Amino acid sequence: MSVSVPDTASKPHKGFRLDLKTAGPLLALILLIILGYSLNPLFLGEGNVTNLLTRSAFIGIIAVGATFVITAGGIDLSVGSMAAFIAGMMIIIMNAAVDSMGASIWTVLLGIGCSLILGIGAGFINGFLTTKGKIEAFIVTLGTMGIYRSLITYFADGGTLSLNRGAREIYRPVYYDSFIGLPYPVWVFIIVALLGWVLMNRTAFGRYCMAIGSNEQVARYSAIKVDRVRTLTYILQGLCVSLATIIYVPRLGSASSATGVLWELEAIAAVIIGGTMLKGGYGRIGGTVIGALILTAIGNILNLTDIISNYLNGAVQGVIIVAAVYLQRGSFRTGRRAKKAE
Amino acid sequence: MAEAPDANVPSILSASRISKSFGEIPVLFSIDFDVRPGEVHAIIGENGAGKSTLIKILSGIEQPTSGSITYGGEKVVLPPNGEAAAMGIVVIHQELLLAEHLSVADSIFLGRELKSGPFLDLKAMRDQAKAILDTLHVSIDPDARINTLSVADKQMVEIAKAISRDARVIIMDEPTAVLSVAESRTLFEQVRRLTAKGVAVIFISHKLDEIMELADRVTVLRDGQLIATVGTENLTPDSIAQMMVGRELSNLYPPKREPDVDTEVVLSVRGLSAPGISDISFDLRRGEILGFAGLIGSGRTAVAEVIAGLSAKTGGEVTVNGEPADYSDVSKSVAAGLAYMTKDRKGRGLLLNAGLQPNLTLLTLKKHLKMGFLDGRSEAQALDRAVRRFDIRARDPSVQVGKLSGGNQQKLMLGKTMESDPEIVIMDEPTRGIDVGTKQQIYHIIAALAAEGKAIIVISSEMQEVIGLSHRVVVMRQGRMAGVLEGAEITEAEIMRYAAGIKQGGENERLSA
Structure with a gap:
């Protein structure tokens, strides 16, 4: 009879591995905070903490969406250009609205509404092309990435699109004002992360994303509408990009071809650092949030100290990404070795 | 020697x-x-x-x-x-x-x-x-x-x-x-x-x-x-x-309980064609176990996948309980009370990296929603039931399914399929690559399901299995039905004759037998 063997050796081992995988990113963030504080106590000053959280909100919100796409076995490279494109369109639409009916709260709401529609639409296009068009997500989103980037360059005529001064005054508080001590962008980040966590861990949709990313055939044979779920992940991603753009535009009140450059890589990096597997099947929203905080904290620490030039920000981030993934894989490898020894 | x-x-x-x-x-x-x-x-x-x-x-x-x-x-x-x-x-x-x-x-x-x-x-x-x-x-x-x-x-x-x-x-x-x-x-x-x-x-x-x-x-x-x-x-x-x-076959297989002649037909297939198969016709009654024998590649799985809505047909009629059954995807066939259990448990049946519970409920996750959210307790109860009913043995439910033995994987997949409470179950190679003790358990489970009134199709390349379980046997050869056997005709030699193409035909007069 094939009774599975209770081997005592693997139990504590497994517990350890699980700890390392879920708590690893959090541990890294804590170490980073200690390091930052010891290098410059200003790091934990109130102003800097809110600044850090606000900065991480853009990447963090986008990364929550990316967690779904990646968990379901996809990838979206277009988010950075999509953000720039949506920001540009928002400014053009709001400026046109100011011209025709003057600056008011409605101008801003119109811009926000258009941003949501554009984000959802752009996500749907990515999703539709990958599922119904049966083109690899990498190719589709590489294509749309180029399209959005050149569209914003075209609309800005190679320069910068600036929001009408009147509208800017009305819109400004969305980025700069606070509610119970935390700036609005941080609240948006918190709400998006919480909703994302519930969606991933407590709904059928989240379970389906993991199933599809883990094995698409199993998902199909288990009565899951694979194309629909996949498309929804891209729509969700588009929605997250649009939310991030809505809180980004009032920061500078402008958009140019340099807006959102490399955001896609930072978002993917945040997801991976957080413990989600790039090949899909396993997604962790909490990890993604921590990943976004880690990435922002690195830049922030470099700004506050003179030890390493701020120009090396990308290099430090790169090292952290590779190290994070190596640690995760390393724990997998010990797991496999243990299995072989059985 | x-x-x-x-x-x-x-x-x-x-x-x-x-x-x-x-x-x-x-x-x-x-x-x-x-x-x-x-x-x-x-x-x-x-x-x-x-x-x-x-x-x-x-x-x-x-x-x-x-x-x-x-x-x-x-x-x-x-x-x-x-x-x-x-x-x-x-x-x-x-x-x-x-x-x-x-x-x-x-x-x-x-x-x-x-x-x-x-x-x-x-x-x-x-x-x-x-x-x-x-x-x-x-x-x-x-x-x-x-x-x-x-x-x-x-x-x-x-x-x-x-x-x-x-x-x-x-x-x-x-x-x-x-x-x-x-x-x-x-x-x-x-x-x-x-x-x-x-x-x-x-x-x-x-x-x-x-x-x-x-x-x-x-x-x-x-x-x-x-x-x-x-x-x-x-x-x-x-x-x-x-x-x-x-060993005596009677030990391995449970006694056959013939369904009554007048029990209703739940699945009826007429002239079904699709890539790789053509002109497939048969009836399946409540409480009946219909075996599908034939060589590998003879089209048995293709028939099952067309019926279950996994691939499209090119011609013919399928009816379930008298209703036309053109399922465009698996969720529709499951909703209609027809479940297909794949033979490829590692590639298509189970998420090897996930634990027992997500695998068991994946097909029927909608049953475990409470106000739109997953109800972990209801899922855990389902796993408890399945573990008892199908004797699934794992050292703990969070163990990755890929680390279970083949027999336990198969029983888990059976549990997953039966979670949808189907009237018609199509089992493709239900005992492939598992030990003989677990096989015997699965045979008894299949017979018990039939006795409960489920209509069951068993596709198998193990001739003894088809013979030991089935009330009737469809033999397929190169995408077509080579013959339908019943009663004392169900012997290894007879199945082989049809499967190898030595003997042919005879299916039409037995269609609705």
Whole structure:
């Protein structure tokens, strides 16, 4: 009879591995905070903490969406250009609205509404092309990435699109004002992360994303509408990009071809650092949030100290990404070795 | 025990007192085996008898837990990862391991490319490949891409590859399972040519007639034990079968309870056609177990997948409880009370990285929603029920399903399928690759489900299983129904006659029997 063997050796081992995988990113963030504080106590000053959280909100919100796409076995490279494109369109639409009916709260709401529609639409296009068009997500989103980037360059005529001064005054508080001590962008980040966590861990949709990313055939044979779920992940991603753009535009009140450059890589990096597997099947929203905080904290620490030039920000981030993934894989490898020894 | 005629030739590869355990599960018990140059030595046994483990040990892929291997007169420890091929022990796997996009010549020399300086010597490789293929008397273009070849030609490429490595022992794992009768003939000729050159061939097959024809000696394994090694001239297909099974079938299979003649038909298929199948017609009644027999590739799975909404039909009618059943995806067939359990439990049935609970409820997750959110307790209760009902054994429910034994995986998949509470269940190879004890459990579960009034289709390549379980048997051959058998007609010989195309027809008058 094939009774599975209770081997005592693997139990504590497994517990350890699980700890390392879920708590690893959090541990890294804590170490980073200690390091930052010891290098410059200003790091934990109130102003800097809110600044850090606000900065991480853009990447963090986008990364929550990316967690779904990646968990379901996809990838979206277009988010950075999509953000720039949506920001540009928002400014053009709001400026046109100011011209025709003057600056008011409605101008801003119109811009926000258009941003949501554009984000959802752009996500749907990515999703539709990958599922119904049966083109690899990498190719589709590489294509749309180029399209959005050149569209914003075209609309800005190679320069910068600036929001009408009147509208800017009305819109400004969305980025700069606070509610119970935390700036609005941080609240948006918190709400998006919480909703994302519930969606991933407590709904059928989240379970389906993991199933599809883990094995698409199993998902199909288990009565899951694979194309629909996949498309929804891209729509969700588009929605997250649009939310991030809505809180980004009032920061500078402008958009140019340099807006959102490399955001896609930072978002993917945040997801991976957080413990989600790039090949899909396993997604962790909490990890993604921590990943976004880690990435922002690195830049922030470099700004506050003179030890390493701020120009090396990308290099430090790169090292952290590779190290994070190596640690995760390393724990997998010990797991496999243990299995072989059985 | 009689010895083969060339008993005086020393064996080229031999295994002595080989035992193997995976974890604490023993799969081979002190097996002695040897093969001589120029000999075809067949290994037979039911699924799970330990054939594949023995092959893996003989080719170095697995190391024995105890016992020793002698090769060319010397005691050796065979290197792992197929490196034994370089020593002259080559395995030709059932799933041919060829890179689909390489050319024939590339494939033959893969890993040992001929070079001139730092560059590949393409011409030399092509010429040598052609020369080897010529000695096999096959006309395969050395420049053809592997994916343009038939399965039989791919096998020839594998054999050419083995020859190019100066193989002294070639192990063929069910090479004829995917071949037509004519293609099998050609393969046998090749095998004879190889043995005439002094190559030793170890041949695994389920087909007794092939073994009688080709093998010099036969080794029978059962449940990991060596039953006998006998010269073929002292054997009949009957005596082999007896040694293979070695137990009363009545112990293994539950008694059949014929459904009443007037129970309603729940599934009716008329003239169904789809890529790979044509003109399939049958009825399935409540409480009935309908067997689908036939060779691998005869289209049985295609029929099931069309009915379950996994692939589209091109013609014909399917009705479930009198309603037309054109399901565009699986969720619709499940909703209509029809569930299909795939034969590919690792690739299509289960998420190997996930635990038991997500796997069990994946098909029916909507049942475990409370105000739109997943209800973990309801899922846990479902797992509890399934574990009891199907006797699923795991050390804890969070263990990755990929680490369970095949039998427990199969029972979990059965539990997952039955979670949808189907009226009609199509089970594709429900006992593939699992041990005989678990098989017996599954047979009893299937019979109990039928007794409850479920209508069940069992697709199986194990003829004994089809015979032991089914009230009626549909035999398929090359995408068509070759015949329908019932009652006393359901015998191995009769099924084989239809499956091999010796006998045909007779299905029409029995359609609604």
